[in-house]
Amino acid sequence: MRQWSQGPGGQTRIAFGADYNPEQWPEEVRREDVALMQRAGVSLVSVGIFSWGLLEPEPDRFDLGWFDAVLDDLHAGGIGVSLATATASPPAWMTARWPEVLPVDREGRRATFGSRQSWCPSSPVYRERSLLLVDTLAARYGDHPALRLWHVSNELGCHNARCYCDVSAASFRRWLAARYAGVEELNEAWATAFWSQHYTDLEQVQVPALSSSFANPAHALDFARFSSDELLGQHLAEKEVLRRRTPDVPVTTNFMVTAGQTAMDYARWAREQDVVSNDHYLVPGTGPGSLGDPLDPRPELAFSADLTRGIARGPWLLMEHSTSAVNWQPVNVAKAPGDMLRDSLQHVARGADGVCFFQWRASAGGAEQWHSALVPHAGPDTDRFREVAELGDLLSRLGDVAGSDVQADVALLVDWQNAWALESETLPSRELHHLREAHRVHSALRRRQVGADVLGVGSFRPAHPGEEVEDLAAVLRGYRAVVVPTLYLTDDATARAVADAAAAGVHVLVTYASGLVDERARVRLGGYPGAFRDLLGVRVEEFHPLLPGRTAVLDDGSAVSTWTERGTAADGTEVLARYTGPIAGSPALTRRGTAWYCGTSLDDAGLGALLERVLAAAGVGPVAAATGEVDVVRRRHADGRSWLFAFATGSEPATVAVTGFDEVARRDVAGELHLAPGASAVVREAR
Numbered sequence: 001m002r003q004w005s006q007g008p009g010g011q012t013r014i015a016f017g018a019d020y021n022p023e024q025w026p027e028e029v030r031r032e033d034v035a036l037m038q039r040a041g042v043s044l045v046s047v048g049i050f051s052w053g054l055l056e057p058e059p060d061r062f063d064l065g066w067f068d069a070v071l072d073d074l075h076a077g078g079i080g081v082s083l084a085t086a087t088a089s090p091p092a093w094m095t096a097r098w099p100e101v102l103p104v105d106r107e108g109r110r111a112t113f114g115s116r117q118s119w120c121p122s123s124p125v126y127r128e129r130s131l132l133l134v135d136t137l138a139a140r141y142g143d144h145p146a147l148r149l150w151h152v153s154n155e156l157g158c159h160n161a162r163c164y165c166d167v168s169a170a171s172f173r174r175w176l177a178a179r180y181a182g183v184e185e186l187n188e189a190w191a192t193a194f195w196s197q198h199y200t201d202l203e204q205v206q207v208p209a210l211s212s213s214f215a216n217p218a219h220a221l222d223f224a225r226f227s228s229d230e231l232l233g234q235h236l237a238e239k240e241v242l243r244r245r246t247p248d249v250p251v252t253t254n255f256m257v258t259a260g261q262t263a264m265d266y267a268r269w270a271r272e273q274d275v276v277s278n279d280h281y282l283v284p285g286t287g288p289g290s291l292g293d294p295l296d297p298r299p300e301l302a303f304s305a306d307l308t309r310g311i312a313r314g315p316w317l318l319m320e321h322s323t324s325a326v327n328w329q330p331v332n333v334a335k336a337p338g339d340m341l342r343d344s345l346q347h348v349a350r351g352a353d354g355v356c357f358f359q360w361r362a363s364a365g366g367a368e369q370w371h372s373a374l375v376p377h378a379g380p381d382t383d384r385f386r387e388v389a390e391l392g393d394l395l396s397r398l399g400d401v402a403g404s405d406v407q408a409d410v411a412l413l414v415d416w417q418n419a420w421a422l423e424s425e426t427l428p429s430r431e432l433h434h435l436r437e438a439h440r441v442h443s444a445l446r447r448r449q450v451g452a453d454v455l456g457v458g459s460f461r462p463a464h465p466g467e468e469v470e471d472l473a474a475v476l477r478g479y480r481a482v483v484v485p486t487l488y489l490t491d492d493a494t495a496r497a498v499a500d501a502a503a504a505g506v507h508v509l510v511t512y513a514s515g516l517v518d519e520r521a522r523v524r525l526g527g528y529p530g531a532f533r534d535l536l537g538v539r540v541e542e543f544h545p546l547l548p549g550r551t552a553v554l555d556d557g558s559a560v561s562t563w564t565e566r567g568t569a570a571d572g573t574e575v576l577a578r579y580t581g582p583i584a585g586s587p588a589l590t591r592r593g594t595a596w597y598c599g600t601s602l603d604d605a606g607l608g609a610l611l612e613r614v615l616a617a618a619g620v621g622p623v624a625a626a627t628g629e630v631d632v633v634r635r636r637h638a639d640g641r642s643w644l645f646a647f648a649t650g651s652e653p654a655t656v657a658v659t660g661f662d663e664v665a666r667r668d669v670a671g672e673l674h675l676a677p678g679a680s681a682v683v684r685e686a687r
Contacts, residue, residue: 002249004044004082004149004275004317005353005402013043013399015354016392017079018374019320020045022070023054024363030070033361034077036380041392045074045360046082046319049154050116052133053091059129062136075146082252082319083147085137085238087130088154089116098125104165107210115367117159121230122171127237134238138245150246151319152238152253155279161263162227164209173202175226189520190218217424218521221489224420228265229463236272250274254319257308258283259300259439262419267311267456268463276312279320279358280304282343284333298649301346302631303442306406307414307454309351313470315403317354318347323384324372332370337383341391341664342647342680348395349633349645349682353402355395397663398682401643407634408451409620411479413487413494414438415457421489421521429545431562432513437485437601441511444608449622449632450615453479457487457494476501481618484532487514489521495531502535502595507618509596509611510536512563528565529597537573537592540565540599544583551603553580554588558606564588565599576613594618628654630675644683648675660685 005015017037022030037045047070048055056062074081095101095113102111103120111118119126141147180186183199192198197216199205208215208223239251252275255266260283270276282297308316323340325332335343344355362373374388419434438454445452460472472494476482482501487494487510495515502508515531517523524530528540544564546552551561554577566583569575569590576589579600589610590597596614598607615621623632629650636642648654656673660683669683 001274002148004080004250012402014348014352014395014402015044015080015317015356016395017042017044017354018046018357018360019049020047020360021050021363022047023051023066024366025361029361030073033375034073034079036375037079037360038077039380040374040385040389041396042079042360042374044080044082044148044354044356046084046151046356047071047074048086048137049084049151050086050089051084052086052089055086055137056091056133058093059097060132064140071141071144071146075144079146080148081144081146082149082151083137083141084151085130085134085153085242087133087152087238090119090126090129094126094129100165100167101126103160103163104168106162106164108164110165115159117155119160120163120165120167121157121160121227121234122163122165122168124167127234130234131237131241134241135245138242142246142249147246147249149275150242150249150251152235152242152251155254155256156235157228157231157264158256161231162223164207168230169207171230172207172223172226173205175229176205176222177202179222190216190222191522192216214425217421217426220424221417221420221521224263224423225265225417228263228268228416231264232269232272235269239272252277252317252319254279255308256280257311258304259435262416262423262435265416265456265458267416267458268461270311270313270456270459271469273312275317276308277317277319277354278304278308280318280347281320281322281326283329296649298343298346299443299446300439301343302350302446303439303454305347305350305352306442306452307456309406310454311456311459312351313459314405315351315353317356318344318352319354319356320358321347321356322372323357323374323376323388325370327368327371334372337387338678338680340387341394342678344391344395345645345664345680345682346631346647348398348401349406349635351406351635355391394663394682398643400641401635404635404637404641404643406451406453407623407636408453409480409618410445410450410452410615411476411482412438412441412452412454413457413482413484413498414454415487415489415494417458417519418487418489421517424521428543429563431545431548432486432488434486434488437511440604440607441483441485441611444604444611446631447608447629448612448615449624449626449630450620451623451633460497461491461493472497473500477504477506479506480620481507481509481614484508484510484514486511488516489519490515490517490531491519492531495535498532499535502593505594507594507596507614508535509598509614511598512565512600528567532597535592535595536590536597537570537595538567538587538590538597538599539570540567542566552600554578554600554606555580558609559603560588560600560606561603562601563599567599625657626654628652628675630654630656632656640687642685644681644685646673646675646681646683648677648679651677653677656681658683658685
């Protein structure tokens with residue numbers, strides 16, 4: 001398989017580059033671009049992402065001459081190409097001729113042409129026309145010397161994750177026919193005896209669009225699964241064409257792994273990528289996707305990067321992030337000097353073997369004209385471009401980091417299908433947020449300089465009978481501690497893997513509202529927390545969720561919110577803290593051997609204190625001794641070479657115990673690294 005991250009001389013390197021949209025510029029600007037890319041140290045650009053309308057201006061008439069020149073110029077400049085299949089947005093002629101290609105939302109409204117991703121994932125017209133384009137590009141450029149990587153579509157599902165049109169409904173029924181042995185099995189899985197929803201024929205099943213009342217949670221869950229699979233099917237169809245034409249060129253599609261994105265099961269998708277790539281943008285404030293401190297979105301960056309590495313099961317490619325402000329937030333905050341370098345290094349620290357941006361040159365027009373770029377509107381004679389060149393130089397010196405592992409003694413389990421189940425409108429509390437709870441645990445570990453892998457359960461769940469996947473139990477036994485945060489939907493295999501890890505001596509912490517339903521969204525009867533009841537030695541009889549803004553207190557003084565519960569602890573289960581108030585005496589925090597339970601949402605101090613107890617019992621210490629607020633991550637090769645990445649996150653200086661050479665400041669470090677507030681370091685550790 002071709003190596004996408006190698007430099008022009010074949011040397012290992014951290015890939016550096018951006019999306020490149022030469023069709024937006026005249027030829028003389030494109031000539032300048034190659035020289036500026038060389039000056040900045042760019043090694044990889046993604047080309048053609050939104051070029052369909054120019055590559056195929058009319059049905060079956062392709063205009064590729066200008067594209068030939070672009071790829072030739074990039075190759076002559078020593079710059080590799082991640083070649084997009086250009087299928088992200090269909091051209092105007094397609095939706096004018098076949099308006100049924102346009103997607104329909106949950107309220108039955110069909111989109112109009114004029115933006116991006118204006119296509120239904122189930123559309124046979126779109127599938128046929130898109131694969132013709134892919135085949136044309138693969139035939140034309142499969143042997144081009146600039147080609148390093150195929151980039152399928154772009155951010156699949158960003159704007160069209162779920163379509164509710166009649167074509168999608170028919171495709172959904174076919175998906176159900178493949179999943180269930182017949183309509184009676186579907187009736188059992190969906191509990192259709194409730195509310196007279198019993199089906200006598202699969203043709204009666206519709207998509208869960210806007211209805212008179214609440215949707216059947218199992219119906220909605222299966223539609224979410226179908227929608228994720230349908231988009232993945234588009235990726236696989238394009239990949240099949242590319243593999244046939246260019247079997248040695250790796251294929252990827254850029255994910256959007258964040259703590260706020262739940263539409264696609266990326267753990268499942270990752271198994272189909274030759275290279276896992278991700279787009280990540282900081283979301284300050286309190287809107288969708290923002291978590292934790294509204295003024296500091298970077299803890300979410302760390303979580304997302306660790307999650308991307310977890311589903312990649314190793315190094316990955318950062319396909320997009322921003323040099324400064326984006327264009328799609330209510331207020332688009334610019335990055336301060338040093339922030340771009342820090343954000344880039346955070347991704348590298350957590351396993352990225354490539355650092356790319358949207359986009360190379362800031363657009364003069366269009367919907368993203370105010371999005372930052374490597375070359376800003378003011379041109380290369382700017383502080384921003386000089387900072388870009390400094391980053392390129394630093395990444396060139398970190399080339400041998402590529403391919404190394406990240407030190408992590410703790411695993412967190414996340415599951416996109418669990419997040420879909422929590423979309424239900426009929427839960428005991430709509431304040432349950434799986435990825436948000438996982439992010440809180442991750443942030444608490446990060447503040448204690450403890451490395452963590454965030455693992456996607458879907459990586460270990462067969463998509464169809466007979467598919468070989470990694471053994472989750474075996475993977476979990478490789479950690480000292482495992483955290484299971486609000487895993488409301490838990491299938492039997494996952495529950496067994498967690499129990500197996502605990503039996504092997506791994507310390508397992510399960511948090512509230514976990515194990516309550518199975519993969520069909522059916523309640524596990526007999527007492528909560530269902531799938532984990534025997535492991536934890538706790539039996540809960542009733543939930544007592546708290547209203548937003550309300551808190552309760554445990555008998556150890558801990559403040560809690562969101563969720564409380566009334567139950568009992570079995571013999572042999574140590575109760576660490578109990579509720580006070582109306583359910584006084586019920587266990588809130590427990591331990592049974594190596595299995596720990598947190599039946600409520602602790603505040604930050606309480607969560608941190610609990611994690612410290614679990615980590616101490618498991619023998620987990622910090623990656624490096626440190627003082628002050630500092631984020632510390634270590635990447636290392638099997639041969640002993642290692643790099644300590646350190647980021648001062650507070651308003652005061654920080655120190656880290658390490659010896660080696662700091663590649664950022666270009667100075668020796670003898671025992672103690674001193675960091676000013678906001679500073680970053682990458683210490684090549686002495687062996």
